[in-house]
Amino acid sequence: MPYTMVSFHAHPDDEALLTAGTLARAAAEGHRVVLVVATAGGAGLASSEVLAEGPLARRRLAELHRSAEALGCARVECLGYGDSGMADAPSGAADAFAGTDPEEAARRLAELLRQEQADVLTIYDPAGGYGHPDHVRVHQVGTRAAELAGTAVVLEATVDRRLLQRVLRAVHWLPGVPADFHPARFAGAFAAPERLTHRVDVRAYAGAKRAAMAAHASQAGADTGRRTLAVLLKLPRPLFRVLMGREWFVQHGRAPGRPLIDDVFAGLP
Incomplete structure (x- = not known):
């Protein structure tokens, strides 16, 4: 039976890093996938060029549509809030998403969920993964919107923290790896493995995930050096498939269990 998934993110490119494989898999399996971003990412880091x-x-919205096309998304929406910037480098935008009324934003998202008769909504964890103010607001707004719309399944897109730490310890010292890949920066980021409910196998969709990342070319570098997207896209394709071939979620209201669930639509009628 086909279902509808709405994937809610803070900025263009967030969907490529955390959920691209899951979105591509859902679309390929015949489900309707709707991609929503709160902001157009105007405060993102980019090179002077x-x-x-x-x-x-404007450029990042165009990149978002290219990413969505690569993933098979049926609809793309931007709520139009301002990019708040990082906590230590706020954008100062008057309409910054992190400073907006969360109830008002939740009502807007809930209306979209009702329009789509969404079965599944993806958001972020309460800390926004690594603490970005807009990511924290995605969790707050998304959780409330699902309550208002009665969306059955809410999934926090995240990363297995233990696995992430292992990878970072192995690579952070390599030449060309950005300094902010240091394990200490992510010591409390994302989800502890005991909280996880889903580990979705997306190895078959690694090509679509890589294409989605490549679509966000403006975010691959800055004057200060290479960024996460650039590092990941430099990986040989077989290694990319291994490292990026799983995506993790925590489902609201579901107790963690083992083995982890591989299907984001599990439990729906």
């Missing part, structure tokens, strides 16, 4: 080409937000 990219910034000289015109408004970053």
Whole structure:
């Protein structure tokens, strides 16, 4: 039976890093996938060369649509809030998503969930993964919107923290790896393995996931050096498939169990 999944993110490119394989898999299996971002990402880091080409937000929305096409998404929406920037480098935008009324934003998202008759909503964990203010707000707004709309399944897109730490310890010292890949930066980020409910196998969709990442070219580098997307896209394809071939979620209201669930639509009638 086909279902509808709405995947809610803070900025263009977030969908590629955390949920791209799951979205591509759902679309390939015949489900309707709707991608929603709160902001156009106008405060994102980018090189001076990219910034000289015109408004970053406009470019990032175009990149979002290319990513969505690669993943098979049926609809793309931007709520139009301002990118808040990082906690230690706020954008100062008057309409910054992190400073908006969460109830008002939740009502807007809930209306979209009702329009789509969404069965599944993906958001982030309460800490927003690694603490970005807009990611924290995605959790708050998404949780409330699902309550208002009566969406059956709410999944926090995350990463297995223990596995992430192992990978970072193995690679952070390699030449060309950004300094912010240091394990200490992510010591409390994302989800402890005992909280996880889902581990979705997306190895068969690694090509679509890689294409989604590549679509966000403006976020691959900055004047200060390479960024996460650039590092991941440099991986040989077989290694990319191994490292990026699983995606993790925590489902609201479901007790963690073993083995972890591989199907984001599990339990729906």
